[in-house]
Amino acid sequence: DAKTTQPPSMDCAEGRAANLPCNHSTISGNEYVYWYRQIHSQGPQYIIHGLKNNETNEMASLIITEDRKSSTLILPHATLRDTAVYYCIVRPRRSGGGADGLTFGKGTHLIIQP
Amino acid sequence: NAGVTQTPKFRILKIGQSMTLQCTQDMNHNYMYWYRQDPGMGLKLIYYSVGAGITDKGEVPNGYNVSRSTTEDFPLRLELAAPSQTSVYFCASSYGASGRASVGTDTQYFGPGTRLTVL
Numbered sequence: 001d002a003k004t005t006q007p008p009s010m011d012c013a014e015g016r017a018a019n020l021p022c023n024h025s026t027i028s029g030n031e032y033v034y035w036y037r038q039i040h041s042q043g044p045q046y047i048i049h050g051l052k053n054n055e056t057n058e059m060a061s062l063i064i065t066e067d068r069k070s071s072t073l074i075l076p077h078a079t080l081r082d083t084a085v086y087y088c089i090v091r092p093r094r095s096g097g098g099a100d101g102l103t104f105g106k107g108t109h110l111i112i113q114p
Numbered sequence: 115n116a117g118v119t120q121t122p123k124f125r126i127l128k129i130g131q132s133m134t135l136q137c138t139q140d141m142n143h144n145y146m147y148w149y150r151q152d153p154g155m156g157l158k159l160i161y162y163s164v165g166a167g168i169t170d171k172g173e174v175p176n177g178y179n180v181s182r183s184t185t186e187d188f189p190l191r192l193e194l195a196a197p198s199q200t201s202v203y204f205c206a207s208s209y210g211a212s213g214r215a216s217v218g219t220d221t222q223y224f225g226p227g228t229r230l231t232v233l
Binding site for chain 1: 159222
């Protein structure tokens with residue numbers, strides 16, 4: 001699976017958009033970009049994933065560059081409860097058997113300031 | 115739906131003791147996973163299972179055993195606890211449909227974790 005690079009920490013003011021970058025310059029054509037987050041002492045929580053088109057759900061938006069070498073997770077109106085470690089993970093699509101664990105790096109510690 | 119549940123929440127073991135960490139999911143997921151997370155680090159895969167009766171090793175399986183006798187349960191066994199096994203353990207599950215399934219079915223749902231200390 002391709003490796004990802006994220007800044008170790010970021011601050012964002014409450015109510016503003018939080019933009020979390022991720023570099024995945026070695027991503028291959030069949031690999032998806034996933035985002036999970038981990039609020040202190042809890043299990044990781046799925047946020048969103050995408051292949052090459054931008055994606056949006058009730059939690060966040062995912063913007064993937066045209067060359068797919070980087071992406072940005074956007075939390076449109078950050079709240080204090082969004083303070084967490086955010087993990088960007090690249091993994092291939094699975095079809096037919098074969099589970100695969102997620103490879104978590106150190107992620108970005110996002111701190112929402114009141 | 116309770117999702118993925120884990121027991122116990124906390125446990126302290128002495129070196130050489132054994133214990134079983136319990137994991138249950140009520141989402142009828144085929145795939146289940148065990149991860150460990152050391153302080154300040156990301157998660158590492160210990161074992162996984164693609165269905166009842168089928169298990170396989172992950173990245174860090176040494177010192178652990180698993181079984182999968184039912185779809186719902188995936189217990190993790192530590193036979194001879196060592197200080198290096200002090201960690202937070204997370205169980206996860208995913209639908210894992212075979213064939214040309216949507217990749218969305220690979221989304222993993224995690225339990226709240228078990229914090230284990232070996233002294």
